[in-house]
Amino acid sequence: MIKNNKQIEEGTFKYLELSKKKMKKKFYITTPIYYVNDKPHVGHAYTTIIADILARWHRLKQEDVFFLTGLDENGQKTVEASIKFGFKSPQAWCDYIAEEYLKTWKNLNISNDDFIRTTEERHHKLSIEFTKKVQKKGDIYKGNYIGLYCEGCEAYITESELTKEGFCPNHNKKPKELHEENYFFKLSKYDKQLLEHIENNPSFIQPEFRKKEIINFIKQGLKDISISRQSLTWGIPFPGDESQRIYVWFDALLNYLHPKEYWPANIQMMGKEIIKFHCIIWPAMLLSAGYKLPKKVFAHGWLTINGEKMSKSLGNAIDPNHLTKTFGTDALRYYYAREVPLGNDGDFSEKQLVARLNNELANELGNLISRTLTLIEKKLNSEIKKDKVDKTLFKDLKVKQIDKFIQDIEPHNAIALIFHFIHSCNQYISEKEPWNINKENELNKILYNLTDAIRIISILLYSFLPETCEKIHKQLSLDTKKLSLAQAIPGILTTTKINKGEILFQKVIFKETKDVFKNPKCYVTPEVQRLGIKVKFAELINLNIKKKHMGLEKLKSEIKKSFKPNIRVLKGYDNYSRLLNIEEGQCSVYNLMDLVEENGKLPTINTAVDSYNIISLAKSLVVGAHDREHVKGPVRFDIFKGNELYIPLFTNEKKSVNKGEFGCIDDEKVLCRLDIKQGDQTKVTEKTKNIILYVQGNEYTSEEYLQEAIEEICKLMIRFCDGEYKILN
Template sequence: MLGKSFFITTPIYYVTAAPHIGSAYTTTAADVLTRWHRQRGEMAYMLTGTDEHGQKVLRSAEKNGKSPQQFVDDLVRDEWKPAWDLLDITPDRFIRTTDPDHVAQVQEFWQRLYDAGFVYEGQYTGLYCVDCEEFKQEADLTEDGLCLIHERPVEEISEKNYFFKLSEFGDRLLALYDEQPDFVGPSAARNEIRNYVEAGLQDLSISRSTFDWGIQVPWDHSQVLYVWIDALLNYTSAVGVYDDPEKFAKFWPPVHLMSRDILRFHSVIWPAMLMAAGLPVPQRVFAHGYLLVGGKKMAKSNATAIHPREITDTFGVDAYRYYFMKTIAFGSDASFSWEHISAVYADELANNLGNLASRVAAMVGKYHGGILAEPGALGEAEDALAESLRKTVEVADDAMERLAIHEAITATHDLVTRVNGYITEQQPWKVAKDESADAQSRLATILYACAEVLRAVAVLHNAVMPQASAKLWASLGADRSIGALDDQPLTSAGKWGQLPAGTTVTKGDVLFPRIEESAS
């Protein structure tokens, strides 16, 4: 895999309030996938950022008595970047649509499409949802004329602006979906998009003339580019489509992650824009489900937003990342509850993984003075454990490749459960009472097998729980006997016998301290 590149993106988020666990869900997933591919030896690049133009941001700034630029600067500095730091999310670039290089490349992109004849001037009258920053059709509204997503009134807008000839790309888009069956995922989303395109596409308004908070249309400074037409181009400008062709060629095409409410922009409008510009389309566009609270989609506008800090203050960052990545099938809706995360934390982290790490370190300390003894010959139980480890790495890697993050983490969790069962079956505390050479050799083999699987678990969980994995790695003495955890090749993590005998194993801090009082 060395030399292969992996480029993954999140949407860029509207800077109108602090982030919540809905926006953090997408960003955490992208970070986990980036870390995983990097540990495979690939050149991984993660992009996230903020969408800072448009009427929605302008109105929010006015309500707060600030200029739009000051408003977004404050929120990015005080809320958005700190939230990703809190969750151990480390993008290679945090792009802002007010960044000068982005502005310049957006203007160049649209100037090229205008010069090529893909843009024309016209009159638009339609219904607009400011919260979505999207023109709506009647099918997108409730019986009362409210936006289906935000449950708020839409506005009727009539403007003279510019249009992109989206209608010319229907056949090419359908051909794309046929030639790349996994271009849109999951499959239900692919079918929805295909049906939408087959019904016929209309040309797209790409500018606004009634306010000025946006990127100026390069050939007509009386208008600004429609916020989505600006925002989608963050993916190309971040890797220098016009500024750094070598970097662009190195990383493009990307995998795009997003919530399904913005799938049409990414799977219809965005590839059509790229086709018009003569640029390659993305590798994949994947829409995960909604996080629901009280049966409603997580959103600032309906007062269901929960800040990640409300959860990490109780459970910690690693448990936060584990819970949202493991318990939700990536691509499906899921409901969040405090009771569920409390149960997962106790059962899967404190009692399963945390308890295993503590037991193994304690037994190595008690029976062998903290030094991992030379194992004897492997028996049937160890052979089965070694085969289970090999398969776990294979299954987890395949799952991550398919964006089935939950399956990868479940495979590792199941391996941990199997080791706990192995200890119960082998009863090393009874074996230790027999002072014969055979029994002591058997004891060394049992403890080595447990430590060796934990060595692989640290590698497998490193993308998901970097802090806990680092502690586990250090507790096993692997940092001194093998090397840095981040440098361990993930695809060979299932090879048996990598933790050398003679390694000093220490019982460090408890990985997942028990939480006595339930969160509420």
């Protein structure tokens, strides 16, 4: 009950604000929700930045915008990641990754209105309600499923989708064959309705060539799909059957329905690898449950590295936080928007990012603003007076065309047109030569029009470069919150006090890094192979190794609780020790076990060594790592002749090795004697930038076991040391 005038005023204000909001045109945009198998990389940032640009643009148009992103936290991959990285529960792992994403989105100036997490109670409730609606429609039944399952995609895939080598095209791994009793969704029932909807709504799937792919796929005939998992423990219970969990993709897609007052979405933005889920399964689910379909699904291409999709599982992911720290948030946002036509794949290039920063942001935009405001400061006492519009300056201002490019989801064309106008402004100032004009009226008119042009540019670029444009607004004494696209017309600027401020963009000197993959030759000689020794090699580059990391310290302190030695693997090491009559020293895994037994945790050496020690102990595998810059020639496991140079770790004393023993050597020296002691010359320190890594197995270790181990080590090292990795064999 309202009791006083203040409450009446507040109530009236809230009512007017609500009424005003209801009158606005709604615009709802989504990104996919991202897996929590690892921290965000620049591929995730690409999707999210483009969506943010579109959301900000529609806010400039005074629309009622809702921008949703979030995390897909259910499924087996979450459980596996939590175990791998030593977290006490899947939820603890999800909470950690959620913080990493939120930190990254803050650094990238992402303006999302909600951040959905599929472990939240609201999502569990929605998923169960939706599934019950589909059950009620009669579109769910129980059956047996046999299929190829890709753990990377967390999805079943058909043989026709595999590469010639039998790998998943997205994750470059062979899928597993699974047999399960599951619940199925009658996807086959909706093929005609889907084709009709696509035909009647030409802009439903974009780009056009993606639409043709989907149409062709549907015409081949749709099969009913499994929507539950019997083997999962981490997920949402299937309604009416506690022994099953709702399939992670089925529940993940439902996240888009949370802001129900905004559904259907205007644009659902995603990478091309998940378009079939969003253009076939998702609309069929919505038709079954009685929901409207999204207005547009847009699948952008991949941001690639050397032509390969960027992915943590492929070891080529780049941390966007590193890029923003090095080049600035807006430089990265600009590069994403400008560099690649959105529907196509584009190779990420740090060199090209620097070129865009220097040539376009610093030279074109920064120079225009600096020259104009410096002249106003020096010649007009930092004040520009309102003046007549010079139409010749604004002939290349194409706001309607820029807006159309945004509506058509062509941000690269929109920003190119904005910079065409910036180029015209730079030509204008060069032609007018205001630095040579002494008549105040004539000078004011030129600089007024240039300042007004900068004001308009700051509005048009705000969606792309929010941080920079807010600085420009301060320079022009403008209130960012009051700006709109409708104000992007000449002549609005009034008499204004100018605050020149700082230089907006500092140029960067690009240094072609020497730290590239060199693909060093690494091998095991036949003589060593006959001992049953197997080795997997990897190369890691551009590492940032530190003394310690609290995340690693936590993993190390918990290792004693979870560690169980693999007796069979250790027996393999013991076997060839007896065969070679080795009496001095013991396998490095035993050394780690002794340290944990004595101290309760693994030692702190540095973030690289600590990372591989964790996996070495967990897998009972011998691991070696060598500073690549101190390795000469091929790295090989060979039988010693007895004359090799060997300086044991943390000593300066040369020691002999026994003829007939084996070890890891290069062309000059012993890198590691047996599986016992590494050489000092190639040890990994905080100064090390590039590493040759190996995992050494024996007769009891399978190829798959070694491959899994070396990938886990590489991923852990990248997590705590940055950089990139590549499996060599």
